[in-house]
Amino acid sequence: MNEQEKVKVIDARGSFCPGPLMELIRAVKESSVGEIIEVWSSDTGSQRDIPKWAEKAGHEFLGVVHEQGYDRIRVKKKR
Amino acid sequence: MPKKVLVVGGGTGGTIVANNLAHRLHDQLVKGEVEITVIDPSSLHIYQPAYLLIPFGIMHRNEAVRPERSLLAEKVRFRQESATKIDLANRAVYSDSTRLEYDYLVIATGAKPDYSQVPGLEKAGYDFYTLDNAYKLREALGRFKGGKLVTAVAGIPFKCPTAPIEFAFLVDSYFTRLGLRDKVQVSYVYPLPRPFTIPNVAEEVQRMMENRKIEVSLLFNVESVDPEKKEIRSLEGETVKYDLAVLTPPHTGADVVKKSGIADKGGWIPTDRYSLNVKGYDDAYAIGDGTDLPVSKAGSAADFEAAVVATNIWDDINGFAPTLRYDGKVMCFIITGIGEATMLLFDYEHPPKPPPATFACYWYKLVYNRLYWTVTAKGMLPGFGV
Numbered sequence: 001m002n003e004q005e006k007v008k009v010i011d012a013r014g015s016f017c018p019g020p021l022m023e024l025i026r027a028v029k030e031s032s033v034g035e036i037i038e039v040w041s042s043d044t045g046s047q048r049d050i051p052k053w054a055e056k057a058g059h060e061f062l063g064v065v066h067e068q069g070y071d072r073i074r075v076k077k078k079r
Numbered sequence: 080m081p082k083k084v085l086v087v088g089g090g091t092g093g094t095i096v097a098n099n100l101a102h103r104l105h106d107q108l109v110k111g112e113v114e115i116t117v118i119d120p121s122s123l124h125i126y127q128p129a130y131l132l133i134p135f136g137i138m139h140r141n142e143a144v145r146p147e148r149s150l151l152a153e154k155v156r157f158r159q160e161s162a163t164k165i166d167l168a169n170r171a172v173y174s175d176s177t178r179l180e181y182d183y184l185v186i187a188t189g190a191k192p193d194y195s196q197v198p199g200l201e202k203a204g205y206d207f208y209t210l211d212n213a214y215k216l217r218e219a220l221g222r223f224k225g226g227k228l229v230t231a232v233a234g235i236p237f238k239c240p241t242a243p244i245e246f247a248f249l250v251d252s253y254f255t256r257l258g259l260r261d262k263v264q265v266s267y268v269y270p271l272p273r274p275f276t277i278p279n280v281a282e283e284v285q286r287m288m289e290n291r292k293i294e295v296s297l298l299f300n301v302e303s304v305d306p307e308k309k310e311i312r313s314l315e316g317e318t319v320k321y322d323l324a325v326l327t328p329p330h331t332g333a334d335v336v337k338k339s340g341i342a343d344k345g346g347w348i349p350t351d352r353y354s355l356n357v358k359g360y361d362d363a364y365a366i367g368d369g370t371d372l373p374v375s376k377a378g379s380a381a382d383f384e385a386a387v388v389a390t391n392i393w394d395d396i397n398g399f400a401p402t403l404r405y406d407g408k409v410m411c412f413i414i415t416g417i418g419e420a421t422m423l424l425f426d427y428e429h430p431p432k433p434p435p436a437t438f439a440c441y442w443y444k445l446v447y448n449r450l451y452w453t454v455t456a457k458g459m460l461p462g463f464g465v
Contacts (some may be wrong), residue, residue: 016373018271022235025270029314045278052272056298057315071283079316 007036013070017045021053024075028059031077036062042070050075081114082396085172085181087162089119089147089337091127091308091456092367093187095355098458099171099389101152104396108154113396117151118172120161124150125210126451128378133213134220135249135417138448150456162188165339167360183362183392186348187385188333190238190368196329197233199304203311204214204243204324205459208238219323220253225262226322231311232269233301234329238368238376240276241423243267243327244284245414251291252417266294267369268311268319273297280423287415301326318459322401330376332369347371352427355388362386372407373427379410382455389458412444420444 010027012020019040027037036053039050045066054075062074084100086093097117107113129143134448148157163354165186172179192208194201205216228250238266254260267274273281274288274295286437288295301315304324311319311326332346341348341357349358350370357363366388367381367427374380384405391401401441407427414420420441423431433441 018276019373021271029302031345048274053298053315077311 007038007074009038009040011040012046013040013042015041015043018049019043020073021045021049024050024073025053028057028075028077033077033079034062036074036076038072038074040070040072044071046073047071055065081112082182083180084113084115084183084185084392085179086115086117086187087119087165087172088187088333088367088369089117089121089124089157089188090187090189090367090381091150091378092189092385093117093119093185093381094124094147094150094456095458096185096187096366096385096389097155097396098150098152098241098456099385100392100458101155102458103389103393105154107396114156115154116156116158117147118158118162118174119147120159120181122159124456126448127238128451130210130213131161131239131249131414132209132246132448134207134216134246136217137417137445138278140214142448143210144416146451150452152327152458162335163338164388165335165341167339167341167357167363170362181362183395184357184360184364185388185392186357186363186365186369187381188238188336188348188369190330190332192237192328193234193331194328196331197301197303200233200301200326200328201305203304203306204321204326206326206328207242208328216325220250223263223323225259225334225452227264227266227320228323228325229268229311229319229321230268230325230327231267231299231301231319232327233304234327235270235276236376237327239328239411240375240377241411241413243269244275246325247293247398248291249286249417253292256417264294265292266296266319266321268296268301270300271297277423277425280431280433283433330368336369343371345371352407354391354401355384355405358379364392374407375409375411376438377409377411378451378455380408383410385458386460412447414441414444 051061060076065072118198124147129138131140143368275281336342348365350365366384382440394401415436419436425431
């Protein structure tokens with residue numbers, strides 16, 4: 001992931017499935033095309049569910065960075 | 080001065096916690112050493128699981144509603160009025176007519192449907208999230224002689240996570256019994272990549288839906304509904320057409336917790352997942368559907384939580400350290416058709432392992448619907464299961 005790009009961070013740590021995915025969906029809905037949204041999730045299911053949703057919804061899944069106790073998952077709004 | 084316990088909300092959680100405490104504190108209530116007050120705008124207590132069963136004629140209004148006063152223990156004071164503000168810093172709750180001080184507060188203000196989150200939702204079709212709407216749905220199902228029936232979840236979280244699954248299974252049974260199943264296409268639409276939040280339960284649900292020819296559409300997050308074209312549109316860019324739509328509305332927390340600055344952006348009360356304290360306040364607790372806890376918004380969660388809170392308040396009043404912790408326990412029936420059901424029992428650490436559906440479990444569910452009034456709501460099993 002390009003760390004220089006401006007991203008909108010959604011801290012969903014402590015929220016359990018499907019909380020982080022729902023937070024991402026809400027953020028994508030409120031964002032403009034081209035914006036990058038980064039979800040912080042401590043729920044391991046997020047790294048499985050979020051790429052599936054991004055693909056279905058036509059957005060670009062940019063990857064996951066594993067941090068201590070949580071993941072940073074990035075999606076770019078494409079439409 | 081008596082110790083004052085104030086319960087905001089007279090639904091399942093609020094009623095159980097008040098009654099549970101009243102049993103434990105009976106002598107102190109009689110002596111005037113303790114006061115327990117419940118405040119709720121409604122004089123009626125509704126057993127909300129009935130909403131799912133009313134459309135199929137399995138339960139009726141007179142089995143679903145009781146006066147709240149008749150459920151509360153005699154020594155519990157009931158104020159039928161709306162709480163307008165909760166002031167946690169100053170230990171007070173306001174209504175239009177009074178200011179109530181407390182030593183212990185239990186917020187049990189629940190969740191409510193929020194149709195405004197999805198354009199077109201309220202006019203689009205039917206749901207089973209209010210008593211009136213359950214009856215409107217009953218009438219619509221009775222008239223429906225064929226076509227595409229879509230049941231869709233239009234927002235997470237919502238009350239009773241298993242209800243949309245149960246509704247789809249009940250529809251399958253209902254139209255099979257009427258001899259119309261081959262004329263009714265049943266479609267289940269859900270926002271996640273699986274038909275239920277918990278993966279191992281989702282696998283079994285998916286298998287059962289396939290066996291019953293219930294069409295499953297996943298990763299479909301309802302963006303809007305067009306009642307004239309009879310279309311449901313998703314954020315993901317898909318459209319589902321329907322002849323009869325039964326939609327689970329998005330939910331939100333109570334206005335009083337939002338107006339009081341307690342709620343998070345979803346309208347839920349930030350709650351410690353073990354102590355059930357409102358975060359930052361050791362004299363205030365939150366239970367039931369209004370919390371932000373990572374458990375089902377379901378009556379059984381409120382029941383287990385109420386027992387923990389009642390125990391800890393009793394301990395504190397009587398000079399013991401309040402040490403009981405909520406472990407996330409939830410028990411849910413899943414009705415898998417008219418005449419069959421299974422059960423989920425789980426907590427924070429242990430996912431459910433549902434046994435095969437049986438008639439016995441279905442029968443127990445129907446019996447439980449009656450036991451609710453005389454056992455559960457009355458707080459007759461203080462500490463049961465916790």
